[in-house]
Amino acid sequence: MSTITPYRSPLRAGRDGFAQLLRAEWTKFRTVRGWVFIATAAALVTVLLGLGFSAISHSSCSEGPIEVACPTPPLGPDGEAVNDRFYFVNRSLTGDGSITARLTSMSGIITYPPPNHDKIVPGLVPWAKAGLIIKQNTKQGSPYAAVMVTAGHGVRMQHNFTHDTGGLSATFPRWLRLTRSGDIVTGYESADGKQWTKVGTADMTGLPDTVRIGLFANSPGDLTVEQGSLGGSNTQLRFTQTSAVFDQVSVQGDVPRGAWSRDDVGAHGMTDWERYQRANGLVESGGTLTVSGTGDIAPSSDGQSIERTLIGALAGLIAVLVVAVLFITAEYRRGLIRTSLLASPRRGRVLAAKATVIGLVTFTAGLVSAAVTVPICTRILRANGHHTLPVSSLTELRVIVGTGALFAAAAVFALGLGALFRRTAVAITVAIATILLPYLLATVSGLPLGVSQWLLRLTPAAGFAIQQSVQEYPQVLAYYAPQMGYFPLAPWAGLAVLGGYAALALGLAVLRVRQKDA
Amino acid sequence: MEATIEVAGLRKRFGQTMALDGMSFTVEPGQVTGFVGPNGAGKSTTMRVILGLDAADAGRALVSGRPYASLRNPLHHVGALLDASALQPSRTARNHLLWLAHSQGWGARRVDEVIEQVGLGSAARRRAGGFSLGMRQRLGIAAALLGDPPVLMLDEPSNGLDPEGIIWMRGFLRSLAAEGRAVLVSSHLMSELEDTAGHLVVVGRGRVIADTSVAELIAAASTGRVSLRTTARSEAMSALAHAGATVAATDRDTLTVTGLAAEHIVALLTRDAVPFSEVTAHRATLEDAYLDLTRDTVEFRAGEQEATR
Numbered sequence: 001m002s003t004i005t006p007y008r009s010p011l012r013a014g015r016d017g018f019a020q021l022l023r024a025e026w027t028k029f030r031t032v033r034g035w036v037f038i039a040t041a042a043a044l045v046t047v048l049l050g051l052g053f054s055a056i057s058h059s060s061c062s063e064g065p066i067e068v069a070c071p072t073p074p075l076g077p078d079g080e081a082v083n084d085r086f087y088f089v090n091r092s093l094t095g096d097g098s099i100t101a102r103l104t105s106m107s108g109i110i111t112y113p114p115p116n117h118d119k120i121v122p123g124l125v126p127w128a129k130a131g132l133i134i135k136q137n138t139k140q141g142s143p144y145a146a147v148m149v150t151a152g153h154g155v156r157m158q159h160n161f162t163h164d165t166g167g168l169s170a171t172f173p174r175w176l177r178l179t180r181s182g183d184i185v186t187g188y189e190s191a192d193g194k195q196w197t198k199v200g201t202a203d204m205t206g207l208p209d210t211v212r213i214g215l216f217a218n219s220p221g222d223l224t225v226e227q228g229s230l231g232g233s234n235t236q237l238r239f240t241q242t243s244a245v246f247d248q249v250s251v252q253g254d255v256p257r258g259a260w261s262r263d264d265v266g267a268h269g270m271t272d273w274e275r276y277q278r279a280n281g282l283v284e285s286g287g288t289l290t291v292s293g294t295g296d297i298a299p300s301s302d303g304q305s306i307e308r309t310l311i312g313a314l315a316g317l318i319a320v321l322v323v324a325v326l327f328i329t330a331e332y333r334r335g336l337i338r339t340s341l342l343a344s345p346r347r348g349r350v351l352a353a354k355a356t357v358i359g360l361v362t363f364t365a366g367l368v369s370a371a372v373t374v375p376i377c378t379r380i381l382r383a384n385g386h387h388t389l390p391v392s393s394l395t396e397l398r399v400i401v402g403t404g405a406l407f408a409a410a411a412v413f414a415l416g417l418g419a420l421f422r423r424t425a426v427a428i429t430v431a432i433a434t435i436l437l438p439y440l441l442a443t444v445s446g447l448p449l450g451v452s453q454w455l456l457r458l459t460p461a462a463g464f465a466i467q468q469s470v471q472e473y474p475q476v477l478a479y480y481a482p483q484m485g486y487f488p489l490a491p492w493a494g495l496a497v498l499g500g501y502a503a504l505a506l507g508l509a510v511l512r513v514r515q516k517d518a
Numbered sequence: 519m520e521a522t523i524e525v526a527g528l529r530k531r532f533g534q535t536m537a538l539d540g541m542s543f544t545v546e547p548g549q550v551t552g553f554v555g556p557n558g559a560g561k562s563t564t565m566r567v568i569l570g571l572d573a574a575d576a577g578r579a580l581v582s583g584r585p586y587a588s589l590r591n592p593l594h595h596v597g598a599l600l601d602a603s604a605l606q607p608s609r610t611a612r613n614h615l616l617w618l619a620h621s622q623g624w625g626a627r628r629v630d631e632v633i634e635q636v637g638l639g640s641a642a643r644r645r646a647g648g649f650s651l652g653m654r655q656r657l658g659i660a661a662a663l664l665g666d667p668p669v670l671m672l673d674e675p676s677n678g679l680d681p682e683g684i685i686w687m688r689g690f691l692r693s694l695a696a697e698g699r700a701v702l703v704s705s706h707l708m709s710e711l712e713d714t715a716g717h718l719v720v721v722g723r724g725r726v727i728a729d730t731s732v733a734e735l736i737a738a739a740s741t742g743r744v745s746l747r748t749t750a751r752s753e754a755m756s757a758l759a760h761a762g763a764t765v766a767a768t769d770r771d772t773l774t775v776t777g778l779a780a781e782h783i784v785a786l787l788t789r790d791a792v793p794f795s796e797v798t799a800h801r802a803t804l805e806d807a808y809l810d811l812t813r814d815t816v817e818f819r820a821g822e823q824e825a826t827r
Binding site: 004010013014015017021339344 | 617667
């Protein structure tokens with residue numbers, strides 16, 4: 001038998017680690033022009049639809065026949081949009097001091113409530129407020145701290161619009177006290193004016209030496225939401241007013257002598273009720289002060305949220321799902337998957353590398369398009385007369401990066417489906433039906449609120465929550481529904497649900513690719 | 519590490535069909551081993567099992583002594599061409615090889631080398647979707663050669679090649695084997711392998727029918743008949759019968775001799791001064807030998823299919 005010298009290759013051995021696999025999958029992706037085109041289209045359509053939506057959306061206000069610039073709502077100390085409307089009976093306080101008063105009763109009216117909407121009835125809405133307040137000045141949006149009795153939520157200590165602490169439940173008469181000591185303002189309550197219980201403290205760093213201190217009353221609009229029989233909802237807000245009766249009012253500290261100042265903070269125009277029945281204001285009778293007011297001191301969600309500019313991301317997401325599915329099903333269709341598995345016999349790693357590449361590509365598409373769309377489109381909206389809700393730069397960053405993460409998680413989910421079903425049409429259909437369809441059903445179809453919210457908790461569509469910039473406040477009664485841009489899950493929790501689905505789909509795909517003959 | 523393919527006792531069932539039924543053979547380096555058998559004999563399944571793509575129910579398949587799945591840098595150990603049409607049509611030939619090269623840590627230079635080696639240089643930047651089957655086969659060969667491996671496995675590489683391409687392929691495979699590589703080439707046509715393969719593994723119905731060199735296979739199939747044309751029929755018959763051969767008269771001046779090689783016959787008749795005009799040794803062709811071997815399995819399969827209808 002002849003001796004044969006086996007072949008020795010002069011080629012240096014390569015490396016076949018995960019990094020090489022990633023590079024191979026990236027090369028695969030970038031060398032198919034159609035895929036690069038679809039991924040680019042995902043970004044472009046997100047930007048262009050956002051620009052189009054912003055450009056055609058105008059808002060105008062008029063005074064009589066004359067068009068005027070729309071009034072911009074006030075901003076709170078942290079830059080957020082706020083409502084700041086109440087009747088303020090006040091005087092100046094310099095340095096430390098306190099105010100004490102007994103609140104003997106609250107009453108009010110609600111105009112034209114359901115069911116018949118035909119009369120003005122006596123009553124208080126749950127967040128009708130009356131109490132004591134220390135505020136930097138009488139301008140809307142300036143820092144404040146207040147202790148108050150509410151009609152439905154007991155005694156509260158609130159400050160600077162977003163902060164709210166509950167006290168004991170209220171029974172009339174109720175004594176309230178608000179004390180300033182340096183930067184700290186503390187609210188107390190008492191049943192008898194002797195035994196005091198602390199309700200809460202507010203760190204008011206930055207409050208000037210001289211502030212306004214006094215009594216206040218207000219009442220937010222009466223909100224009802226009707227579910228339409230054909231879907232959709234009808235939201236109504238009705239004028240309300242609160243009158244609170246105080247006595248035993250005393251102010252300690254450096255206060256000037258003289259009468260109380262009276263300010264209807266944030267007032268603009270009068271309703272017929274105020275004009276002909278009872279205007280907001282103060283009625284003094286002996287030691288009794290009756291304060292009537294309307295409005296609310298709270299964060300505001302009136303205006304365009306920044307995520308509205310990302311309307312095009314829905315169309316962009318379709319492109320993302322398509323390209324992610326094609327990235328794997330094309331290999332099954334052509335039999336190329338076998339070549340991939342020859343190059344990397346460790347099959348799970350092939351899918352992991354594919355998921356990483358498509359995730360990074362679509363993350364970039366989402367990130368870049370949102371980073372362009374959000375700042376430009378909010379500027380266009382403002383230029384078109386819209387009031388856009390200001391958000392912190394951290395929130396804006398989260399919405400922009402979150403759009404990238406939403407794209408990436410959806411792409412990995414779709415890739416997993418593609419590897420499971422191995423058929424393009426089936427995988428794309430399932431991906432769209434599980435991500436986009438529940439989102440649309442929950443936000444525009446007018447399903448009952450509970451159904452909409454469960455859809456956005458349980459389905460992959462929960463991931464859209466990462467784009468929500470508006471915030472829910474327990475101390476503000478509003479229609480926190482998906483149609484209004486409020487998701488039942490917190491932003492990162494919603495994204496985690498989608499991420500969980502993506503991990504599940506990819507995990508099942510890895511199991512399948514490992515088990516079966518390729 | 520020895521460049522070999524070893525297959526031992528492979529069994530695999532697809533539903534009712536026994537695709538592999540104790541397939542065992544070894545592919546040695548330095549020659550082209552033809553892997554031949556009718557369609558459905560289990561050639562492609564065996565190759566997929568060797569490459570770790572399909573799992574066998576029993577048995578083992580080793581490449582250079584190790585299971586394929588355990589190979590690091592696998593394309594450096596084995597090059598395979600299974601399905602030349604397994605391509606993303608919109609990707610260029612060069613980019614198809616480029617992602618493969620990247621997966622093993624090699625760069626574009628190696629890609630350009632193998633493209634030239636298989637003669638696809640001018641088509642390298644064209645979309646593979648527009649390639650003829652012959653060009654796809656060349657691209658598939660290039661992919662198999664990318665890692666310059668000591669073991670090559672090619673499933674029907676001559677499919678779709680034009681005559682010029684077939685000649686090129688034969689020479690190419692022989693030269694690869696001559697470098698000391700183990701080369702396994704499957705085909706369902708023995709004629710394709712006749713001038714290429716030094717060794718043959720003939721399979722049918724999921725098992726090996728013959729595992730032999732080409733020369734042995736032909737010798738076994740040849741019956742050793744020699745025809746002799748002579749005017750002196752009776753002298754020739756007695757001389758040859760005396761020497762131990764079986765002689766039969768075919769017609770008036772032709773004899774058929776068995777049991778003696780042609781050169782012996784010539785020597786014998788010359789010594790005894792018996793005149794003769796022509797001596798013809800009947801040699802079987804490889805195709806004859808193959809058909810002999812596989813006839814049973816093919817017929818049996820056809821019969822089986824009738825029965826299941």
